[in-house]
Amino acid sequence: MTDWSNHFSQHARRAIPSAIRSLSEFPRATDSIPFGPGEPDASLFPVALMREALDAILTDETSARSALQYGPSEGDPMLRRLVAEHMNKRGVACAPDNILLTNGAQQALNLASEVFVDPDDTVLVQVPTYPGALQVFLAHGARLADVTKADAATRPALIYAMANFQNPTGISLSVEQRRELVTLAHRLDTVLVEDDPYEVLRFDGDALPSLLALDTETRSIEEAHTLYLGTFSKSVAPGLRVGWAAGPRVLIEKMGLLKQTEDLQPNSLAQAGLVRLLEHGLEPFAARVQAAYRIRRDIMAEALRQHFGNRGAWRVPQGGFFFWLTLPEHIDTAKLLEHAAKLGVTYVPGAAFTPDRSGANTLRLSFSAAAPERIAEGVRRLARAFDEYDQNG
Ligand SMILES: Cc1ncc(COP(=O)(O)O)c(C=O)c1O
Numbered sequence: 179m180t181d182w183s184n185h186f187s188q189h190a191r192r193a194i195p196s197a198i199r200s201l202s203e204f205p206r207a208t209d210s211i212p213f214g215p216g217e218p219d220a221s222l223f224p225v226a227l228m229r230e231a232l233d234a235i236l237t238d239e240t241s242a243r244s245a246l247q248y249g250p251s252e253g254d255p256m257l258r259r260l261v262a263e264h265m266n267k268r269g270v271a272c273a274p275d276n277i278l279l280t281n282g283a284q285q286a287l288n289l290a291s292e293v294f295v296d297p298d299d300t301v302l303v304q305v306p307t308y309p310g311a312l313q314v315f316l317a318h319g320a321r322l323a324d325v326t327k328a329d330a331a332t333r334p335a336l337i338y339a340m341a342n343f344q345n346p347t348g349i350s351l352s353v354e355q356r357r358e359l360v361t362l363a364h365r366l367d368t369v370l371v372e373d374d375p376y377e378v379l380r381f382d383g384d385a386l387p388s389l390l391a392l393d394t395e396t397r398s399i400e401e402a403h404t405l406y407l408g409t410f411s412k413s414v415a416p417g418l419r420v421g422w423a424a425g426p427r428v429l430i431e432k433m434g435l436l437k438q439t440e441d442l443q444p445n446s447l448a449q450a451g452l453v454r455l456l457e458h459g460l461e462p463f464a465a466r467v468q469a470a471y472r473i474r475r476d477i478m479a480e481a482l483r484q485h486f487g488n489r490g491a492w493r494v495p496q497g498g499f500f501f502w503l504t505l506p507e508h509i510d511t512a513k514l515l516e517h518a519a520k521l522g523v524t525y526v527p528g529a530a531f532t533p534d535r536s537g538a539n540t541l542r543l544s545f546s547a548a549a550p551e552r553i554a555e556g557v558r559r560l561a562r563a564f565d566e567y568d569q570n571g
Pocket residue numbers: 216281282283284285308310340345373375408409410411416420421
Protein backbone atom coordinates (compact mmCIF):
# COMPACT_ATOMS: atom_id res chain seq x y z
CA MET A 179 0.00 0.00 0.00
CA THR A 180 1.32 3.48 -0.85
CA ASP A 181 2.62 5.43 2.12
CA TRP A 182 0.85 8.69 1.37
CA SER A 183 2.22 10.38 4.47
CA ASN A 184 5.46 11.04 2.55
CA HIS A 185 3.48 12.99 -0.02
CA PHE A 186 1.45 15.15 2.33
CA SER A 187 1.81 18.94 2.10
CA GLN A 188 3.28 20.87 5.02
CA HIS A 189 -0.24 22.07 5.79
CA ALA A 190 -1.63 18.52 5.92
CA ARG A 191 1.27 17.40 8.11
CA ARG A 192 0.55 20.16 10.60
CA ALA A 193 -3.15 19.23 10.95
CA ILE A 194 -3.87 17.53 14.26
CA PRO A 195 -7.03 15.80 15.43
CA SER A 196 -9.28 17.69 17.82
CA ALA A 197 -8.27 16.92 21.38
CA ILE A 198 -11.96 16.55 22.18
CA ARG A 199 -13.09 14.53 19.19
CA SER A 200 -10.19 12.10 19.66
CA LEU A 201 -10.62 11.52 23.40
CA SER A 202 -9.92 7.85 23.89
CA GLU A 203 -12.94 5.64 24.24
CA PHE A 204 -12.96 4.41 27.82
CA PRO A 205 -15.11 1.52 28.88
CA ARG A 206 -18.12 3.35 30.15
CA ALA A 207 -21.41 2.53 31.81
CA THR A 208 -24.32 2.07 29.41
CA ASP A 209 -26.39 4.85 31.01
CA SER A 210 -23.46 7.28 30.87
CA ILE A 211 -24.25 10.95 31.48
CA PRO A 212 -22.51 13.18 28.92
CA PHE A 213 -20.88 16.33 30.33
CA GLY A 214 -18.24 16.08 27.58
CA PRO A 215 -19.67 17.32 24.29
CA GLY A 216 -20.34 21.04 24.00
CA GLU A 217 -23.22 20.39 21.67
CA PRO A 218 -26.80 21.66 21.93
CA ASP A 219 -29.61 19.41 23.09
CA ALA A 220 -31.18 18.21 19.83
CA SER A 221 -34.64 18.13 21.45
CA LEU A 222 -34.52 21.95 21.45
CA PHE A 223 -34.12 22.30 17.68
CA PRO A 224 -37.09 24.08 16.06
CA VAL A 225 -37.93 21.04 13.95
CA ALA A 226 -41.58 21.82 13.21
CA LEU A 227 -40.86 25.45 12.30
CA MET A 228 -37.99 24.44 10.05
CA ARG A 229 -40.17 21.83 8.37
CA GLU A 230 -42.83 24.47 7.69
CA ALA A 231 -40.21 26.91 6.40
CA LEU A 232 -38.63 24.38 4.04
CA ASP A 233 -42.02 23.12 2.95
CA ALA A 234 -43.10 26.65 2.01
CA ILE A 235 -39.84 27.26 0.14
CA LEU A 236 -40.03 24.01 -1.80
CA THR A 237 -43.75 24.29 -2.57
CA ASP A 238 -43.33 27.53 -4.47
CA GLU A 239 -41.61 26.78 -7.79
CA THR A 240 -39.66 30.07 -7.93
CA SER A 241 -38.33 29.95 -4.37
CA ALA A 242 -37.60 26.21 -4.73
CA ARG A 243 -35.46 26.78 -7.81
CA SER A 244 -33.58 29.59 -6.21
CA ALA A 245 -33.03 27.65 -2.95
CA LEU A 246 -31.58 24.72 -4.89
CA GLN A 247 -29.42 26.85 -7.20
CA TYR A 248 -25.87 28.19 -6.70
CA GLY A 249 -25.84 31.55 -4.94
CA PRO A 250 -23.45 34.42 -4.15
CA SER A 251 -20.14 33.46 -2.46
CA GLU A 252 -20.68 35.98 0.34
CA GLY A 253 -24.09 34.50 1.12
CA ASP A 254 -27.80 35.12 0.56
CA PRO A 255 -28.36 38.92 0.39
CA MET A 256 -31.49 38.71 2.57
CA LEU A 257 -29.71 36.73 5.26
CA ARG A 258 -26.72 39.11 5.14
CA ARG A 259 -29.19 41.95 5.71
CA LEU A 260 -30.82 40.11 8.64
CA VAL A 261 -27.42 39.47 10.21
CA ALA A 262 -26.38 43.12 9.68
CA GLU A 263 -29.60 44.20 11.46
CA HIS A 264 -28.83 41.78 14.30
CA MET A 265 -25.36 43.34 14.64
CA ASN A 266 -26.90 46.86 14.48
CA LYS A 267 -29.16 45.96 17.42
CA ARG A 268 -26.04 44.98 19.31
CA GLY A 269 -24.42 48.33 18.83
CA VAL A 270 -22.40 47.70 15.66
CA ALA A 271 -23.07 50.12 12.80
CA CYS A 272 -22.55 47.90 9.75
CA ALA A 273 -24.09 47.16 6.35
CA PRO A 274 -24.79 43.81 4.64
CA ASP A 275 -21.47 44.03 2.81
CA ASN A 276 -19.69 44.01 6.16
CA ILE A 277 -21.08 40.48 6.62
CA LEU A 278 -19.75 37.23 5.15
CA LEU A 279 -21.94 34.15 5.64
CA THR A 280 -19.88 31.03 6.25
CA ASN A 281 -20.17 27.32 6.85
CA GLY A 282 -20.39 27.87 10.62
CA ALA A 283 -18.16 30.14 12.69
CA GLN A 284 -15.51 27.45 12.35
CA GLN A 285 -15.05 28.21 8.65
CA ALA A 286 -14.89 31.94 9.39
CA LEU A 287 -12.11 31.20 11.87
CA ASN A 288 -10.22 29.20 9.27
CA LEU A 289 -10.69 31.93 6.64
CA ALA A 290 -9.44 34.57 9.07
CA SER A 291 -6.34 32.46 9.66
CA GLU A 292 -5.82 32.02 5.94
CA VAL A 293 -5.95 35.78 5.53
CA PHE A 294 -3.52 36.58 8.34
CA VAL A 295 -1.43 33.65 9.52
CA ASP A 296 1.77 32.40 7.88
CA PRO A 297 3.89 29.55 9.29
CA ASP A 298 5.88 30.63 12.38
CA ASP A 299 3.68 33.68 12.98
CA THR A 300 2.53 34.28 16.54
CA VAL A 301 -1.14 34.02 17.43
CA LEU A 302 -2.22 35.25 20.86
CA VAL A 303 -4.96 33.24 22.58
CA GLN A 304 -6.70 33.13 25.92
CA VAL A 305 -5.44 30.16 27.93
CA PRO A 306 -7.35 27.87 28.15
CA THR A 307 -9.19 28.21 24.85
CA TYR A 308 -11.41 26.50 22.27
CA PRO A 309 -9.59 23.42 20.82
CA GLY A 310 -11.18 23.96 17.39
CA ALA A 311 -9.31 27.27 17.22
CA LEU A 312 -6.04 25.67 18.33
CA GLN A 313 -6.47 23.14 15.52
CA VAL A 314 -6.91 25.90 12.95
CA PHE A 315 -3.95 28.00 14.11
CA LEU A 316 -1.63 24.98 14.38
CA ALA A 317 -2.61 23.81 10.88
CA HIS A 318 -1.46 27.23 9.66
CA GLY A 319 1.87 26.72 11.43
CA ALA A 320 1.29 29.39 14.09
CA ARG A 321 3.18 29.69 17.36
CA LEU A 322 0.67 30.09 20.15
CA ALA A 323 1.16 32.45 23.07
CA ASP A 324 -0.94 33.59 26.03
CA VAL A 325 -2.60 36.94 25.31
CA THR A 326 -2.14 38.03 28.94
CA LYS A 327 1.62 37.75 28.40
CA ALA A 328 1.65 39.69 25.12
CA ASP A 329 5.10 40.97 24.23
CA ALA A 330 4.78 44.60 23.15
CA ALA A 331 7.82 44.25 20.88
CA THR A 332 6.41 41.50 18.63
CA ARG A 333 3.48 42.03 16.33
CA PRO A 334 1.23 38.93 16.44
CA ALA A 335 -0.48 37.89 13.24
CA LEU A 336 -3.78 37.63 15.07
CA ILE A 337 -5.37 37.77 18.52
CA TYR A 338 -8.18 35.29 19.22
CA ALA A 339 -10.62 35.90 22.07
CA MET A 340 -14.06 35.10 23.41
CA ALA A 341 -15.66 37.81 25.53
CA ASN A 342 -18.92 36.03 26.47
CA PHE A 343 -19.12 32.74 28.43
CA GLN A 344 -15.81 31.57 27.12
CA ASN A 345 -15.30 28.01 25.94
CA PRO A 346 -14.11 26.30 28.16
CA THR A 347 -14.16 28.45 31.32
CA GLY A 348 -17.66 29.96 31.02
CA ILE A 349 -16.16 33.27 32.12
CA SER A 350 -17.08 36.60 30.51
CA LEU A 351 -14.73 39.57 30.24
CA SER A 352 -15.60 42.82 32.01
CA VAL A 353 -16.11 45.92 29.85
CA GLU A 354 -12.70 47.14 30.98
CA GLN A 355 -11.01 43.88 29.94
CA ARG A 356 -12.82 44.11 26.60
CA ARG A 357 -11.56 47.64 26.05
CA GLU A 358 -8.02 46.51 26.90
CA LEU A 359 -8.15 43.82 24.20
CA VAL A 360 -9.37 46.28 21.57
CA THR A 361 -6.66 48.75 22.58
CA LEU A 362 -4.06 45.97 22.44
CA ALA A 363 -5.09 45.03 18.88
CA HIS A 364 -4.74 48.65 17.73
CA ARG A 365 -1.49 49.14 19.61
CA LEU A 366 0.05 45.95 18.18
CA ASP A 367 -1.47 46.78 14.78
CA THR A 368 -3.08 43.36 14.43
CA VAL A 369 -6.49 41.82 13.92
CA LEU A 370 -8.61 40.83 16.92
CA VAL A 371 -10.80 37.84 16.07
CA GLU A 372 -13.78 37.84 18.42
CA ASP A 373 -15.51 34.44 18.56
CA ASP A 374 -18.99 34.87 20.06
CA PRO A 375 -21.05 31.69 19.60
CA TYR A 376 -22.65 31.80 23.06
CA GLU A 377 -23.79 35.43 22.96
CA VAL A 378 -27.50 34.50 22.75
CA LEU A 379 -27.20 32.24 25.78
CA ARG A 380 -27.13 34.86 28.54
CA PHE A 381 -29.08 33.67 31.60
CA ASP A 382 -28.47 36.57 33.98
CA GLY A 383 -27.01 40.03 34.07
CA ASP A 384 -27.09 42.71 31.40
CA ALA A 385 -25.56 42.11 27.98
CA LEU A 386 -22.12 43.67 27.65
CA PRO A 387 -20.90 45.30 24.43
CA SER A 388 -19.03 43.03 22.05
CA LEU A 389 -15.38 43.77 21.25
CA LEU A 390 -16.52 44.92 17.80
CA ALA A 391 -19.15 47.24 19.34
CA LEU A 392 -16.44 48.81 21.53
CA ASP A 393 -14.03 49.03 18.62
CA THR A 394 -16.62 50.91 16.54
CA GLU A 395 -17.68 53.31 19.32
CA THR A 396 -15.27 55.96 18.12
CA ARG A 397 -14.44 54.82 14.59
CA SER A 398 -16.26 53.37 11.59
CA ILE A 399 -16.28 49.60 11.10
CA GLU A 400 -13.93 50.12 8.15
CA GLU A 401 -11.29 51.38 10.61
CA ALA A 402 -11.93 48.64 13.19
CA HIS A 403 -9.33 45.99 13.99
CA THR A 404 -11.94 43.53 15.25
CA LEU A 405 -13.38 40.74 13.15
CA TYR A 406 -16.52 39.37 14.82
CA LEU A 407 -17.62 35.73 14.37
CA GLY A 408 -21.22 34.72 15.02
CA THR A 409 -23.26 31.58 14.40
CA PHE A 410 -26.78 30.15 14.28
CA SER A 411 -25.42 26.89 15.74
CA LYS A 412 -26.49 27.61 19.33
CA SER A 413 -29.65 29.65 18.71
CA VAL A 414 -31.17 27.52 15.92
CA ALA A 415 -29.22 24.35 14.99
CA PRO A 416 -25.57 23.50 14.23
CA GLY A 417 -26.42 21.07 11.43
CA LEU A 418 -27.45 24.02 9.25
CA ARG A 419 -23.79 25.06 9.28
CA VAL A 420 -24.49 28.77 8.96
CA GLY A 421 -22.35 31.33 10.73
CA TRP A 422 -20.91 34.70 9.83
CA ALA A 423 -18.02 37.11 10.03
CA ALA A 424 -18.62 40.85 10.52
CA GLY A 425 -15.87 43.38 9.97
CA PRO A 426 -14.22 45.86 7.62
CA ARG A 427 -15.28 45.34 3.98
CA VAL A 428 -11.71 44.79 2.84
CA LEU A 429 -11.42 41.76 5.15
CA ILE A 430 -14.87 40.43 4.27
CA GLU A 431 -13.98 40.61 0.56
CA LYS A 432 -10.64 38.86 1.06
CA MET A 433 -12.24 36.11 3.14
CA GLY A 434 -14.99 35.80 0.50
CA LEU A 435 -12.34 35.29 -2.16
CA LEU A 436 -10.68 32.53 -0.14
CA LYS A 437 -14.08 31.02 0.58
CA GLN A 438 -14.59 30.60 -3.17
CA THR A 439 -11.59 28.28 -3.23
CA GLU A 440 -12.96 26.25 -0.32
CA ASP A 441 -16.64 25.72 -1.06
CA LEU A 442 -17.84 28.39 -3.54
CA GLN A 443 -20.64 29.60 -1.26
CA PRO A 444 -22.76 28.83 1.82
CA ASN A 445 -25.53 26.24 1.51
CA SER A 446 -28.43 27.87 -0.40
CA LEU A 447 -31.23 25.77 1.11
CA ALA A 448 -30.06 26.23 4.71
CA GLN A 449 -29.82 29.98 4.19
CA ALA A 450 -33.28 30.16 2.60
CA GLY A 451 -34.69 28.16 5.53
CA LEU A 452 -33.10 30.55 8.01
CA VAL A 453 -34.42 33.65 6.21
CA ARG A 454 -37.95 32.30 6.50
CA LEU A 455 -37.50 31.00 10.04
CA LEU A 456 -36.17 34.35 11.23
CA GLU A 457 -39.05 36.39 9.76
CA HIS A 458 -39.85 37.56 13.29
CA GLY A 459 -36.25 37.87 14.39
CA LEU A 460 -33.86 35.72 16.38
CA GLU A 461 -35.30 36.72 19.77
CA PRO A 462 -37.96 33.98 20.11
CA PHE A 463 -35.31 31.33 19.40
CA ALA A 464 -32.84 32.93 21.78
CA ALA A 465 -35.49 33.13 24.53
CA ARG A 466 -36.33 29.46 24.13
CA VAL A 467 -32.77 28.19 24.43
CA GLN A 468 -31.94 30.63 27.22
CA ALA A 469 -34.81 29.32 29.33
CA ALA A 470 -33.91 25.68 28.72
CA TYR A 471 -30.18 26.01 29.42
CA ARG A 472 -30.65 28.30 32.40
CA ILE A 473 -32.50 25.47 34.17
CA ARG A 474 -29.58 23.11 33.46
CA ARG A 475 -27.00 25.66 34.59
CA ASP A 476 -28.91 26.10 37.87
CA ILE A 477 -29.16 22.35 38.47
CA MET A 478 -25.45 21.86 37.83
CA ALA A 479 -24.52 24.80 40.07
CA GLU A 480 -26.56 23.39 42.94
CA ALA A 481 -25.27 19.83 42.40
CA LEU A 482 -21.65 21.01 42.39
CA ARG A 483 -22.24 22.93 45.61
CA GLN A 484 -23.88 19.89 47.18
CA HIS A 485 -21.61 17.08 45.98
CA PHE A 486 -18.28 18.78 45.42
CA GLY A 487 -18.25 21.18 48.34
CA ASN A 488 -14.71 22.39 48.89
CA ARG A 489 -13.00 19.70 46.80
CA GLY A 490 -12.57 22.01 43.85
CA ALA A 491 -13.00 25.58 42.66
CA TRP A 492 -15.42 26.86 40.02
CA ARG A 493 -17.45 29.89 39.07
CA VAL A 494 -21.09 29.82 38.11
CA PRO A 495 -21.28 31.05 34.48
CA GLN A 496 -23.83 33.71 33.57
CA GLY A 497 -24.48 31.99 30.25
CA GLY A 498 -23.17 29.54 27.67
CA PHE A 499 -22.72 25.81 28.17
CA PHE A 500 -19.79 25.30 30.55
CA PHE A 501 -18.50 25.00 34.11
CA TRP A 502 -14.73 24.89 34.55
CA LEU A 503 -13.48 22.96 37.57
CA THR A 504 -10.05 23.30 39.10
CA LEU A 505 -9.22 20.32 41.33
CA PRO A 506 -6.30 19.93 43.76
CA GLU A 507 -2.87 19.94 42.06
CA HIS A 508 -2.26 16.19 42.49
CA ILE A 509 -5.37 15.20 40.50
CA ASP A 510 -4.86 14.26 36.85
CA THR A 511 -8.27 14.71 35.23
CA ALA A 512 -7.30 12.51 32.24
CA LYS A 513 -6.84 9.60 34.68
CA LEU A 514 -9.87 10.59 36.73
CA LEU A 515 -11.90 10.30 33.53
CA GLU A 516 -11.27 6.54 33.42
CA HIS A 517 -12.90 6.18 36.85
CA ALA A 518 -15.68 8.60 35.96
CA ALA A 519 -16.50 6.82 32.69
CA LYS A 520 -16.81 3.49 34.52
CA LEU A 521 -19.18 5.12 37.00
CA GLY A 522 -21.23 6.56 34.15
CA VAL A 523 -20.22 10.18 33.62
CA THR A 524 -17.88 11.85 31.12
CA TYR A 525 -16.30 15.30 30.70
CA VAL A 526 -13.34 16.85 28.90
CA PRO A 527 -9.97 17.01 30.74
CA GLY A 528 -8.63 20.57 30.85
CA ALA A 529 -5.36 19.83 29.02
CA ALA A 530 -7.41 19.60 25.79
CA PHE A 531 -7.82 23.37 25.95
CA THR A 532 -4.24 24.53 26.40
CA PRO A 533 -1.59 24.92 23.69
CA ASP A 534 1.04 23.15 25.86
CA ARG A 535 -1.35 20.56 27.33
CA SER A 536 -0.94 22.04 30.82
CA GLY A 537 -3.82 22.26 33.29
CA ALA A 538 -3.92 18.53 34.14
CA ASN A 539 -5.95 19.26 37.29
CA THR A 540 -8.74 21.08 35.45
CA LEU A 541 -11.79 19.87 33.56
CA ARG A 542 -14.74 21.19 31.56
CA LEU A 543 -18.29 20.16 32.35
CA SER A 544 -20.92 20.93 29.74
CA PHE A 545 -24.52 21.10 30.91
CA SER A 546 -25.94 21.43 27.38
CA ALA A 547 -26.34 17.83 26.25
CA ALA A 548 -27.39 15.97 29.42
CA ALA A 549 -31.10 15.78 30.26
CA PRO A 550 -31.92 18.15 33.17
CA GLU A 551 -33.13 15.29 35.38
CA ARG A 552 -29.78 13.49 34.94
CA ILE A 553 -27.47 16.40 35.72
CA ALA A 554 -27.48 16.11 39.52
CA GLU A 555 -26.86 12.36 39.24
CA GLY A 556 -23.96 13.01 36.87
CA VAL A 557 -22.29 15.39 39.31
CA ARG A 558 -22.87 12.90 42.15
CA ARG A 559 -21.11 10.20 40.09
CA LEU A 560 -18.26 12.57 39.33
CA ALA A 561 -17.81 13.34 43.03
CA ARG A 562 -17.76 9.60 43.74
CA ALA A 563 -15.15 9.03 41.02
CA PHE A 564 -13.10 11.85 42.53
CA ASP A 565 -13.24 10.26 46.00
CA GLU A 566 -12.26 6.81 44.68
CA TYR A 567 -9.41 8.24 42.61
CA ASP A 568 -8.18 10.47 45.41
CA GLN A 569 -8.10 7.56 47.86
CA ASN A 570 -6.73 4.84 45.54
CA GLY A 571 -5.00 6.74 42.71
C1 LIG B 1 -15.85 28.88 20.79
C2 LIG B 1 -16.43 28.22 19.59
N1 LIG B 1 -16.19 28.71 18.38
C3 LIG B 1 -16.70 28.15 17.28
C4 LIG B 1 -17.50 27.04 17.36
C5 LIG B 1 -18.02 26.42 16.09
O1 LIG B 1 -19.25 26.96 15.76
P1 LIG B 1 -19.99 26.63 14.40
O2 LIG B 1 -20.92 25.50 14.66
O3 LIG B 1 -20.72 27.88 14.06
O4 LIG B 1 -18.96 26.31 13.38
C6 LIG B 1 -17.78 26.47 18.60
C7 LIG B 1 -18.61 25.27 18.69
O5 LIG B 1 -18.91 24.73 19.71
C8 LIG B 1 -17.24 27.08 19.76
O6 LIG B 1 -17.46 26.61 20.98
